[in-house]
Amino acid sequence: MRSFLSYIIPLFLLSCQVFASDYYEQLNLKPLPHSALLASFDFRSNTSLSQFEAQNFRYFPRSLGQILQHVGTRELHLRFSLGRWDAASWGARPWDGTKEGGTGVELWAWLEADTDEEADHKWLTLTNALSGLFCASLNFIDGTRTTRPVMSFISEGDHPNSTLANMHLLHGILPREVVCTENLTPFLKLLPCKGKAGISSLLDGHKLFDASWQSMAIDIRPVCPSDQECVLEIEQTIDMVLDIERSKRPRDNPIPRPPPGHDLKCNSSKPYHAGDTCFPADSIEGQEWALDQVFGKTMKGTCPLTDPDVPPVCIQAPDSRDVYTSAGVTELKTPSGLSRCYKVPSDSEFSLVLPRMSHEGENAKTNADEMVEPETPLLYAERSFTGHGQERGGVQSILTNPSPDTEVEFIYMETLPWFMRIYLHTLKTRIEGISGFNEDVVKEIYYRPALDRARGTQLELRMRIPPASTVFLTYDFEKSILRYTEYPPDANRGFDVAASVITILPSTAPNAPPARRKTSNLRTTSLLLSLPTPDFSMPYNVIIFTSTAVAVAFGGLYNILVRRFVAADEGPAVAGGLKGKIIAGVSKLAAMFKGAKGKVE
Amino acid sequence: MSSPLADRLDHGVASGIDASASAPAAEADDNQVSNRSSQPPAVRKLPPPESSADTRRRSLVVASFWFIVLCLGLPIWWKTTTIYRANLPLSQMTDWADGKTCSPVFPLQVSVEAPALQDGEAQNLMRITQYALETMTDFPGYRLQLEMPQTTTADQTTDPSRESNTALTIRLQPGDVAASTLHPHLPVLEVTYPPSSIPSPESSSNGFATYLATQLRSTFAEEQAIMSYLLATSSIPSDQQPQGSSLDTTESLSKRMTRSLKYSGTYHLTFSLFTSGPAPSSWDIEAAIDQYMKPVLDMLKPIHNFTIDTQVQLYAAPGVHSQVLSKEDLSSFINAAEWPLSPGIGGAPTVNFVVFTGNQTIGMDSETETSQSWLIPQWGSVYLLSPPPATHVPSDLLKQPILTFTSHLLSLLGTPQSGSLPMRLSTLTRIRSADLLLRASSSLGSLARLSLALPSISIPSSVADGVAKSMHHLELACANLGSTESLEHARIAEAEAERAFFEKSMVGQLYFPDEHKVTVYLPLLGPVGVPLVMGLLSELKAWRQRRQQKAKLS
Structure with a gap:
């Protein structure tokens, strides 16, 4: 047996080595109507399950791996989203909507546990640990925000039948959480190239959270390719819809200002078009942008861990669209004629320029020449x-x-x-x-x-x-x-x-x-x-108010009970007017000091 | 206070006037009128005398109000606002902290093997050496017990319990001169003696026995120094401590002890390969650990367990970019903001071992560090590896880093520096037990002081539980000091004491000051309390006047 194992283990390690080199990243750009641009970043890395169990992390982030192992998470999906996808003008969602979450933070995971209570306990640990890792308030996903969906979510990974029986799906969502730069930083840290090289070097908090819609997603699932060892795959995606005009605004002068009247592009087909009225015609004029303009920086080469055969950048635009790239870049066109990809030299900076295409004149282009018509969503x-x-x-x-x-x-x-x-x-x-x-x-x-x-x-x-x-x-x-x-x-x-x-x-x-x-x-x-909201200075007001009421009621009752009522000329004389009152008060005080007489009868 | 009432009565709303004038009231009125000389003399009548039934009724009313306040209000208030304070065995806790309950004295058994000597001679030698040891005044805290092996040396290994209690074995061999060497791998002191130096049965002192005692003493000198350092830094008052070592050894010891990690049953070791560029991106760390570090980890097993993880991080720029790192640079070399060196999840403290591939070197000005690596106290260690030719780091390149890490790990664990490894480890067990014992005791003492100092702090029953458990385990640990079980008991005791001290619900009460209570109570107590007190006062006065009058009348 031992000799057999010693024979099999090197083979096994060898196959791991082959698989472990599996890191993949790609950026898909898709111009959308109304001067919008969809950028989909996709990062995927694998680790073999045996290496994962042995806690030898290479491309899989160690911080996340430890959490997963500690709480027995078999599959995990985490989403950070912001904004609204405008389905009416942008059409179907990227990735068929599978890589987006509701506004805020959404998390669902399959945990391995014997009982529901154990699953709840592990879920609590998981949310707390992720909360620290991603600087998000995930620890606020408590019992009131946790559900166990029955029909909605389907496990994506390949799970062995033994664990399948004990897997619990838990789902939590925090709609109030504002996704921001502090969530992007830990997200980038999980990548092997950390935003220093490859397409991740384009990511910048200022542009990402200025987008009209954005979604960051992390999916972790076991994948078992046929006739190979199972791997644990972590896929990180970032999808963002940039408003091109807004993104092109220079950083040192970010305040939007109206263009002067003579620079306005007007739609002259409107009946009210005149010298002092104008219907802006931005969307008609077509897009003009460059990669370093909309992202604020250029792409720094490629991540050396990726397969050099996979082109890192693709753009979905018809072949009739003019696209210029920096030197040394190879263009690969797909047979459909609707998209093309670029192979980038590993150590040079890369940029992409899409010039304005004139819709008038001799070589007039139409919208169909400029961008791929968005697909109609299913619903x-x-x-x-x-x-x-x-x-x-x-x-x-x-x-x-x-x-x-x-x-x-x-x-x-x-x-x-x-x-x-x-x-x-x-x-x-x-x-x-x-x-x-x-x-x-x-x-x-x-x-x-x-x-x-x-x-x-x-x-x-x-x-x-x-x-x-x-x-x-x-x-x-x-x-x-x-x-x-x-x-x-x-x-x-x-x-x-x-x-x-x-x-x-x-x-x-x-x-x-x-x-x-x-x-x-x-x-x-x-x-x-909006719920009925009380005035929050209430408790002290209540204390004062009830105290006053009690004091008035008590004082009146008590005085009636213990005081003696006599006719005015029978009681102690009190002079009228302010002067008299003061004199009476002074004499009373004097009497008090002497200790001779009291005040209350 | 009575003036508005009198005003109203002036307008003819007088009602409920008694027909009979009360004598004290009349007298009072008389005096007041005579005092007010500036007023024009008005025609004032005396109020009708009050019937004694009315006076009685009024007294009863006042008394019943006060009865309700004192017998119902106060107990309810007391019951609802009182703070739960569990009973703590304060005096026992202080005794532990002062070291009165248990002083860390370790009985060490030293077995003597002398195959060349007669039984009687050996016994005699042992007796004299034992006497010499006990008369050494500057060696407190230890009771070295010499003994002969019960069985023959051949089947010595069959009795594991006896073996674990034996701290050291002295192997006596006849030789030319008296000399001793420590075995490099076993807890054995090999001593050669000239046959002439064996004492006669009658003598009470002997040169060789004294030599033996001195050798034993110097063998355990480091452990003794650490122990007295621990005692000196503990909460035990100095007059109860055994006299410690000199100042400069204390200084070096304090350096070493602050470097070491807090004791834990399990440590998590994280091996990270960092590089500021894209390569290398993989390493043979598993094989390297198995080959170079595993043997030491296995030896540490009775004291510590280890879990291991490894990671590779590319594009991780260090905090310092200069080519030659000065001593100041080393503290900021770790780029804590960007390097993913988060501690492991799940309780065990993390020890970080970082291999950084880069061309940087360390400017040498300290003797203890090598030019490649340095140790970061209570955190881990860093090794600068010159960039390998390929993107893969083979395990033979990792030999030096892992060996360095191993020695750093031992010093991070607080292992003493002299002696063979098994001896260092058994010493480590004793040091750690004493350390934990002292820590737990001092936590208990702090808790006792805290509960005395803050009478308004609540003490939940979980704290009392923790204290009880901690003291129970302290007693168990104290009962058989030096063994691995005592280490475990001391660890539990320390954890329980810490938990009791850092109980969350105790801290909250600190932020509920007395001013707060006044603000809440005053709006009610002011308006209610003043009429009550005034009513009581005037009633008391009336009663006194009545008595005086009665006395006058009689």
């Missing part, structure tokens, strides 16, 4: 509050299936705070767009009611929406009154309600297009719920 979703007053309210979600011929099936999940007490019987759906549709849109409901101060409401709905129709999902709720200490600072701002998560299930139809054959995600924006 549009928006959610808002209805109702008024401090006591009751309602939520309305509008879900639209834009496809003319395909129905869409998805799971709609809401995690509501406990102080938003929903009435499930008021859950109603109304369908618009098609007539004669009698089927119920909601196919399945999973509902776990809230417990005051212990856990929130969890509502999961499996829904199917017919083609080209809109569903209005509404329900009512009651606002509860919180205890004095339960209000957060700045309570009058309101309470953030986490985004609802929509998981679009893969289509089972045999002739479905590839985009429909995988799970995609969608999140609504988070909501701001």
Whole structure:
């Protein structure tokens, strides 16, 4: 046996060595309408499970690896998001929405534990440890913000059957957390090249958090390729939609100023167009930008750990779009003609320039020449509050299936705070767009009611929406009154309600297009719920007020009981007027000092 | 106070006037009128006399109010605002802190093997040496017990319990001159003696026995110095301490002791390869550790457990960029802001071993450090490795760094410097037990002082539990000092004492000052208390006047 092992171990180490060199990074740029630019950074590194168990970290970050091992986390997903994806103009989401979270911080993980209590305990440890690592308030994900989704999340990793039975999925979201530079710094530290070389050298907190929408994601999952050893894969992605005009603003002069009148580009087709009226025509004019302009710095070569065959930068633009690069860069065009990639020399700086393409004149270009038309998403979703007053309210979600011929099936999940007490019987759906549709849109409901101060409401709905129709999902709720200490600072701002998560299930139809054959995600924006908020100087006021009331009542009662009432001319004489009162007071004081007489009878 | 009432009565709302005038009131009125000489003499009537039933009723009212306040209000207030203070065995705690309960005296067994000597001769030699040891005044804290091996040397190893108690074995060999050497790998003192020097059974002192005693003493001198240093820095008052060593050894010892890490059962070792550029990106650390460090870690196993992790970090710029590092640069070389050297999760303290590949060298001005590495007290150690030719660092290049780390690890653990490794480790066990014992005792003493100094601090029962557990384990540790079990007990005692001292709920009470209470109570107690007190005072006065009048009448 021993000889067999000694024979097998070197082979095994060798294969590790081969796999361990696996680090991958790529930047995808995609110009979007209305002078927006989507930049998707993707970093992926692997470690073999045996090396991970032995705690030999090479590309996998040690700080994160230790946490995962300590709490028995088998798969972990962490999201930091900011802003709103404008689906109406930008189309489908990057990565089918699987690499984004609700506004704020979202975390879900599969933990290995024997009981629910053990899982809860490990989850607490995990959130606390991650909170320290990422400088985020993840430790505030307590019982009231933790749910165990039943239908919405599906494990992405390849787990052995032995651990699968003991895995617990826990999900927590912090909608109020403001994602900022202090979260980006630890994120970059996890990368092998740390923002010093390769595409990560483009990342800068000023530009990232100035974006119209951004999402940072960390996914850790075991991957078992066939006929190879299982590896633990960490994928870090950053997606951001930059407003090109805003990003090009120089850093030393960041205050936006209106351009002078003669520089304004006006849409002359408007009927009111005149010398003193102007409809701005920025989006018509086409984009003009350079990589170092929008990111504020140039890319510093490539990360030497990557496979040199993988091009680090790609841009999704039609072949007709003019793109200039710095010297020494090889361009690789894809056969579809809609994207191209660039191989960058390892030690020179790289930049990309997209000049303005004239839409007028001899070689006039159209929008189609300039950018790839955004894909239509599978579903549009928006959610808002209805109702008024401090006591009751309602939520309305509008879900639209834009496809003319395909129905869409998805799971709609809401995690509501406990102080938003929903009435499930008021859950109603109304369908618009098609007539004669009698089927119920909601196919399945999973509902776990809230417990005051212990856990929130969890509502999961499996829904199917017919083609080209809109569903209005509404329900009512009651606002509860919180205890004095339960209000957060700045309570009058309101309470953030986490985004609802929509998981679009893969289509089972045999002739479905590839985009429909995988799970995609969608999140609504988070909501701001205003609760009845007390005046916070209340406790002291209450003390003073009740004390005064008690004192008045007590004093009156007591004096009536112990005092003797006599006619005016029978009691001690009191002179009228201020002078008399003062004299009486002085004489009283004098009497007191002498110790002869008292004041109260 | 009575003036508004009188004003109102002036307008004819008089009601509830008694028909009979009370004599004391009338008298008072008389006096007041006579005092007020400036007033025009008004026509004033005497109030009607008050019936004795009314007076009685008023007294009862006042008394019942005070009864309610004193018998109901005060106990309720006392009960609801009192702070829970668990009973602590304060005197025992102070005794521990003052070293009255247990003084760290280690009984050390030294076994003597003298195959060339007769039993009687050996016994005699032992007796005399023992006597010589006991008369040495400057060697307190230790009781060296010489003994003959019970069994023959052949099956000595069969009895592990006896072996663990033996700190040192003296192997006597006949030779030309009296000489002694420590075995480099075993806890054995090899002594040669000229056969003529063996004492006769009658003699009470002997040159060779004194020599033997001196040798033993010098063998344990370092341990003794460390021990007296520990005692000197502990909370035990100096008059109870055995007399310590000289000042300069104390200084070097304090340097060494502050360098060492706090004791823990498990340490986490982190080996990191840092480089400021893209290469090297991998290393053969596992093989290197197995080859060069594992043997020492295995020997340390009875005292410490170790967990190990390794990492490679590229593009990690050091905090200092100069080519030659001066002594001042070394403290800022570790780039704490950027290097991911976060301590390991899960309780065990982390020891960091950093290999930095770069061309930097250390400007030599200190003798203890090599030109490649330095030790960072209570943190770990750094080794500067010149860049390897390839991106992979093979294990033979790592030999020197790992060996350096091993010796640094021993000094970070507080191992003494002289003697063979097994002896150093058994010494380490004793030093650590004494250290933990003293720490736990001093924590208990601080807690006792704290609870006396802050009477308003609450002491939850968990603190009392911790104290009780800590003292129980201290007693157990004290019972068999020097063994590994006593080390474990001392460790538990120290952890419990620390936990009791740093109890979270105790700290919160510190920020609830008395001013706070006054602000809360005053709005109620002021308006309620003044009428109550005034009523009581006037009632007392009326009662006294009534008595005086009664006395006058009678």
